[in-house]
Amino acid sequence: MKTRRSSFGAGVTAVSVMLPGVAPFGLIAGVTAASADLSIAQAMVLSMTVFAGASQLAMLQLISENAIPAVILLTALTINLRFVMYSASLAPHMQHLGAGWRAPLAFFLVDQNYALGVRRYEAGGEDEKWFGHWFYLGVSLALWVTWQTSTLVGLLLGTGVPREWSLDFAIPLVFLVLLIPALHQRPHIAAALTGGLVATVAAPLPFNLGIMIGAAAGITAGVLFERLVPAHASAEAGK
Amino acid sequence: MSHTMVWIVILAAGLCTFLLRLSFIQLWQWLSMPQWLHRALQYVPAAVLAALVMPALLRSGGAIDISPDNLRLIAGCLAALVAWYTRSVLLTLAVGMGALWLLQALT
Numbered sequence: 001m002k003t004r005r006s007s008f009g010a011g012v013t014a015v016s017v018m019l020p021g022v023a024p025f026g027l028i029a030g031v032t033a034a035s036a037d038l039s040i041a042q043a044m045v046l047s048m049t050v051f052a053g054a055s056q057l058a059m060l061q062l063i064s065e066n067a068i069p070a071v072i073l074l075t076a077l078t079i080n081l082r083f084v085m086y087s088a089s090l091a092p093h094m095q096h097l098g099a100g101w102r103a104p105l106a107f108f109l110v111d112q113n114y115a116l117g118v119r120r121y122e123a124g125g126e127d128e129k130w131f132g133h134w135f136y137l138g139v140s141l142a143l144w145v146t147w148q149t150s151t152l153v154g155l156l157l158g159t160g161v162p163r164e165w166s167l168d169f170a171i172p173l174v175f176l177v178l179l180i181p182a183l184h185q186r187p188h189i190a191a192a193l194t195g196g197l198v199a200t201v202a203a204p205l206p207f208n209l210g211i212m213i214g215a216a217a218g219i220t221a222g223v224l225f226e227r228l229v230p231a232h233a234s235a236e237a238g239k
Numbered sequence: 240m241s242h243t244m245v246w247i248v249i250l251a252a253g254l255c256t257f258l259l260r261l262s263f264i265q266l267w268q269w270l271s272m273p274q275w276l277h278r279a280l281q282y283v284p285a286a287v288l289a290a291l292v293m294p295a296l297l298r299s300g301g302a303i304d305i306s307p308d309n310l311r312l313i314a315g316c317l318a319a320l321v322a323w324y325t326r327s328v329l330l331t332l333a334v335g336m337g338a339l340w341l342l343q344a345l346t
Contacts, residue, residue, distance in 0.1 A: 020329065021327065021328045021329070024328050024329050024332060025328055028332075038245065039242075042245055042246060042249055045249055045250070045253070046249045046252070046253070048253075049249070049250070049252075049253025049254075049256070049257070050249075050252050050253050050256050051256075052256060054287075054288065054291070055252070055256070058291060059248070059249075059252060063240060063245065063248070066240065069240070069244055069247065069248045072248050072252075073248060073251055073252055073255070076252045076255075076256070077252070077255055077256070077259065078283070078287055079283075079287050079291075080256045080259050081259065081280060081283045081287075082280060082283045082284055083256070083259045083260045083262075084259050084262050084263065084276075084280060085272075085277065085280040085281070085283070086260075087259070087260055087261065087262045087263040087264045088262070088263035088267075088271075088272040088277070090263075090264060091263040091264045091266075091267035092267065094264055094267075095267055095268065099265075102261070102264050102265060103261065103265075105264065106257065106260040106261040106264045106265070107257055107260065107261075109260040109264075165340075166336075166339055166340075166343070167336075169295075169311060169314070169335065169336060169339055170332055170335075170336060171295070172291065172292050172295035172296060172311075172315060173315070173318050173331055173332050173335040173336070174328065174332070175288050175291045175292045175295075176288075176292050176315065176318055176319055176322050176331060176335075177322045177326070177327075177328050177331045177332075178284070178288050179284075179285065179288035179289055179292055179322075180319070180322045180323050180326065181326060182284040182285040182288060183285055187282065188281075188282060188285040189285070191282040191285040191286040191289075192285040192286060192288070192289035193289070194286070195285070195286035195287065195289040195290040195293075196289035196290055196292065196293030196294075197293065198290070199289070199290035199291075199293060199294050200293045200294045200297045200298060200303065201303075203294045203298055210290070210294060211287075211290045211291060211294075214286070214289075214290030214293075214294075215283070215286045215287045215290045216286075217286075218282065218285065218286025218287070218289060218290060219279050219282045219283060219286045221282075221286075222279075222281070222282030222285065222286065223278055223279055223282065226278065
């Protein structure tokens with residue numbers, strides 16, 4: 001029989017296979033924070049509140065390049081815009097919960113607990129109304145603790161890493177691992193190619209605006225591609 | 240940037256990210272997601288991540304460089320193949336960093 005405790009435990013178990021992919025990412029975030037000259041307190045508050053690897057890495061990179069605060073903030077928020085989509089997708093399953101539950105559940109929302117949570121709600125029965133959020137909480141806390149621990153370890157190791165190791169190259173590599181699964185259909189590939197090329201050409205613009213302009217161009221390209229290329233035509237061509 | 244400014248940026252990013260996460264979970268009763276917004280948001284991860292990756296590989300020395308001298312581009316392409324086939328963070332990091340170190344040692 002399902003209980004709160006068994007649902008929480010099932011969440012921890014479900015996410016445990018993902019944790020080996022999360023920990024090295026956190027390690028890189030910690031090492032990067034150390035080399036960006038953030039204090040340990042700043043790096044940990046960043047990690048605990050923003051709790052989203054790609055935006056943290058982009059922020060650290062921009063901080064070390066002396067970008068202006070508004071651009072750092074806007075870039076981070078652009079990367080995190082996907083959470084609005086996750087929020088809308090989980091929302092119908094969380095409406096019966098009070099604000100005391102909804103706010104903390106939202107606080108932890110990232111890619112992994114979204115994917116596992118929404119699958120649990122959609123596959124589960126009526127009783128997930130009472131237990132689904134415990135499952136989601138189990139997933140979230142396991143992720144959060146892993147993320148903070150690995151960031152802290154990276155932070156403590158980070159100051160000792162020599163420049164010749166080119167460890168800054170780990171950042172685009174991490175983005176690459178995240179990018180590949182995002183390319184599921186042809187409009188997404190169009191969005192990525194446009195976004196990437198425009199950002200590359202726009203890179204010399206002041207205030208590091210290239211990333212934002214590239215992102216806007218990529219999103220527009222994806223929407224236009226979806227609208228202009230009929231789905232059946234792109235399915236034919238994809239064969 | 241001053242120490243205080245870094246604190247302000249971090250706290251603002253934390254707060255605004257929380258508001259993005261809370262958005263529809265909190266507002267669902269009054270507001271459902273418009274269709275156009277849903278469409279556009281689908282393309283955010285692909286567009287943003289590519290905008291972060293491609294300049295780092297194509298402009299590793301500052302100027303656009305698609306020659307074989309651009310070691311980060313070569314290492315990045317190898318890593319992309321590994322990421323495509325394995326989806327593993329650890330293997331992609333290992334192959335990408337390993338290839339860069341090897342190429343740097345050879346040239």
